[in-house]
Amino acid sequence: MLNYARKTTLAAVDGLSVAELDHLHDDSSNSIGALLAHIAAVERGYQLVTFEERQPSAQENATWEPALKLGAEGRRVLRNKPLEHYVHDLNEVRRVTLDALAARDDAWLEQPLRAAPAMNAHFAWFHVAEDEISHRGQMRWLRSRLGSAATR
């Protein structure tokens, strides 16, 4: 499910230029590039909680905050990167996820998480896919309206 969701995300952004990735549909929109950075940051965050069994440090939180929270700070700093940059980050993060999942069994998946006891790893990873799919829906919508708004 994670890989299927990712395939559809990459298809949704295939071929976009830097201007298209940076385009803001309106004053409160996130760019498609920022949403790609968000997807990678969410996955990294859930790696900590599920595999490393800890919450992010203050420094990690500060580093990831623009991508995790999006909004004004995301609009300011998540820009001027080619598609390859985002795809590279997504691939690097995903490689760690797949390796870590392969090293664990289904019993692990169902146990409450020590760093977040209200959920288990199964829900956590479903939620990672769910958040990505939700933003992919937004990216498709935004992409279909790029038109001539973004300079290619």
Add this chain to the structure above:
Amino acid sequence: MLNYARKTTLAAVDGLSVAELDHLHDDSSNSIGALLAHIAAVERGYQLVTFEERQPSAQENATWEPALKLGAEGRRVLRNKPLEHYVHDLNEVRRVTLDALAARDDAWLEQPLRAAPAMNAHFAWFHVAEDEISHRGQMRWLRSRLGSAATR
């Protein structure tokens, strides 16, 4: 996963008026109401393929087409309904899904579908949730921009 996705969909539209459900963000947008009708129609379609092991009839296709395909015809006919109408349809369709899933086992879930041999029921129902989540992402985006655009 189906139920969690549904919970987040209903939360995303909670309290919307008819005008808000019908509001079109731009000329090519689907209304939030139309997206809710789409979610119910997709689920009904996959019930046929997975539980009834058949493709929809020509008449079923004609009935569901505006909700399944959305676009201009959806904008024309999927209107003037209160939230309760959409929620009622979603609940009715979901009840059938949960009853039918409860009557089947995991082996059934993994078998290729007779009416669509390229997939199994597990993928089909993941896809139903995935499509709903993707449109929920769009509904959240659209809702946050309703502002005063829709007369309450």
